[in-house]
Amino acid sequence: MTDGIEIAETLETLIERSEAWIAIDPQDATRDALRAMVLRARSSGDTSELAECMGDRLRFGTAGLRGTMGPGSNRLNCLMARQTAFGLADALLKHQPAAVSAGVLVGHDARHGSEEFAQEIISVLTQAGVPCTLVPGPQPTPLVAWGLRHRGFGAAVVVTASHNPAKDNGIKIYWGDGAQIVPPVDGWIAEAIESVSSINPPGPLMVPTRADEQLTAEYVDMVVGLVDGPDPQRSDFRIAATAMHGVGAKLLRRCLSEAGFTLVSFVSSQEQPDPDFPTIPFPNPEEAGATDLLVALAIETQAEIALATDPDADRLAVAIPDPPSGGFRLLTGDELGALLATGLLERRAGEGLLEGSAASDATAGSARRPLLVTTVVSSQLLQRIADAAGTAFEETLTGFKWLCRPGFEHPEYDQVLAYEESIGYAVGGLCDKDGIAAAAVVCDLVRSWRAQGRSCHDVLDGIARQHGAHVTNNFSLRVSGVGWAERLQKLTKELIANPPKEIAGIAVGRIDQPAADVIRLFLVNGDRVVIRPSGTEPKLKCYCEAVEPIAANESAQEGVARAKERAALLRADLTTRLAV
Structure with missing residues (x-):
């Protein structure tokens, strides 16, 4: 990802x-x-436009490239795609030669330029001696990520900018283990890209080998298997959904239908892929207003759950009926993570796969220990759920390139759920976030709770009673203008060097630093604040969490209300301290 623009250069240099x-x-x-930019710069003497495109270079990081499309080294374009493909080919040939013959699986979304970039990538990889297979048509990222490991490819590439604005695109790279790349692999690729930064790597455009349709059918079977196969009784469960102009609708509808969920209504104006995202300025389900059409449809159809996948369908937002308002309430990423963990562990307890469950003695020694995984910025609630259930628990740095690692490193564990607060969920043994698979599972859980006379609100209240109300209030502070990367780095370093001793009048009891640019402040009352720079955008990200016990003589919502009030105070304090 780009680190900003250095513009201390003369016009002639640019x-x-x-x-x-x-x-x-x-x-x-x-x-x-x-x-045309060069001509305008010569005529006016103004370097700003040229500096935006040529003053720096898009940096390879966070599993690949992501940035604004356009001309030059600081934009994503065909030449950048070709140079990135060379970097991947070089890394495979030098460091993973046994994987070269397995080839690379390539997919793309429906954004402007995605299909063209995918073709350029395939051309350079093939010319370098790395065979490629293209997943035909615009497809969700989870299909490609899952297909990589399922079919035994050596690596995978997905051309997508996920939930970024329409002007952006990206190139996401997965290694043969099925996960997004981490060091040293990203360094190998970046070094090789740098070596061809002044050339166009060879490789004529060609007709690629295409993946067969059975790959999609096998993916659907996997998703349906996560809910224990098809069940016609699910046909009474009403679902509203949106693909947000992305590529997830067709596959999500098929997976839900084959699982037995046939009462699914999609937001018609957002169902088909449209790279301009005409009904939403920012195609991120977490953004204010992004799910308005979905909520309206859910109310109209009297849906029992509302689902929003982001444009490449690797993330999932869920809204549930809110009886007091007569509308729907969008769950936070942490709330959905807690619901998934609780529901999946309840099922395992019923199957005798948890310590202390009725049949656990019979399966002792034969079943792997269940594992829950989340990130250092996600809610502290998941650890409390894991501790109470006696399951293994791991925290990682942000991003699924890290979240999948505990499952890899501990074969004695059986991953139940890995999630991050930014609405990314890997259910079961999946190696990457998958909004489609998570959607099928959460629908099945909510329907099962309905059969028991419980709503999502009831389950959330039960979680709060058992573990305390955990309320998050996360936000970002934008660092805008030229040189933002340097200013963001300086701000982060100053904060880590001189952390506050109290926040909102509550003393800091403990500090830890999971990474060089991440600081966590644990307050004496159980609250927590985490601050880190974004890895992809000019933002300082802040995560505030208030934890409030629920007294026996009060409703869960009373404790939640107190936690919400205090989380807002934490946010207000940080906003003032970190004004940028």
Whole structure:
């Protein structure tokens, strides 16, 4: 991801660099656009436009590249895609030669440029001696990520910018273990990309080998298997859904239908892929207003749950009926994580797969220990749930490239759920977040609770009574303008060097630093604050959590209300302290 723009350069330096880039750019449109920028810069003497595109280079990190499409080295375009493909080919050939013959599985979403970038990537990889298989048509990221490991490919590439604005795109890379790349692999690729930064790697466009339709059928079977197979009795459960103009609708509908969920209504104006995202300015289900059409549909159809996958369908937001308002309430990522963990562990207890369950003695020694995994910025609630159930628990750094590692490193564990608060969930043994699989599972859990006379609100209240009300209030502070990366880094370093001794009048009892740029402040009353810079955007991310015990003589909502009030105070204090 880009680290910003260094513009302490003369006009002639920028023009010289731009002309060198124009000479190797294989795409007419971006070549012509950069030429026009050079002419405007020569005429006006203003370097700002040229500096935006050529003053720096998109940096390879966070499992790949993501940025604004356009001409130049600081934008995503065909030449950047080709250079990235060379980097992957070089890493495979030098460091994982046994995986080369297994080839690379390539997929893409429906964004502008995605199909073209995928074709360029395949051309360079094939020319380098790395065979490729293309998943035909725009497809959800989870299908490709799962297909990589299922079919035994050596690596996978997905061209997608996930939930970013329409002007962006990205290239996400997975290694042969099925997970997004981590060091040293990302370093190998970045180094090889740098080595070809001044050339267009060879590779003519070609007709790629295509994955067979059976791959999708096998993925659907996997998802249906997560809910113990099809059940026609699920046909009475009403679901509202949206794909947010992305590529998830078709596969989500098929998975739900084959599991038995046939009463599914999609937001019609958002069902088909549209790279311009015309009904939502920012296609992220977490953004205010992004799910308004979904909620309206859910109310109209009297749905029992509302589902929103992000444009590449690897993330899932869920809204549930809110009887007091007569509408729907969007769950936080942590609330949905707690519901999934609780429901899945309840099922395992019923099957005798948890310590202390009725049949656990009979299965002792034969069953792996269940594992729950979350990140250092997600709610503390999951650990309390794990401790109470006697399951293994692990915390990792943010991102699924880390969340899947405990399952890899501990074969004696059976991953039940790995999740991050930013609405990413891997149910069962999946190695990456999968909004479609999570949607099927949460629908099945909610329907099962309904059969027991329980609503999601009842389950959440029960969790709060047992473990305390855990209320989060997360936000970001944008660091805008030229040189944002340096200013964000400086702000983070200053905060870590001089952390506050109290927040909102509550003393800090303990501090830890899970990573060089992440600080966690544990307050003496059980509350917690986490601060870190974003790995993909010019933002300082802040995570506030208030924890409030529920007294026996009060409702769970009374404790939740107190926690909400205190979480808001934590946020207000941080907003003032960290004004940028």
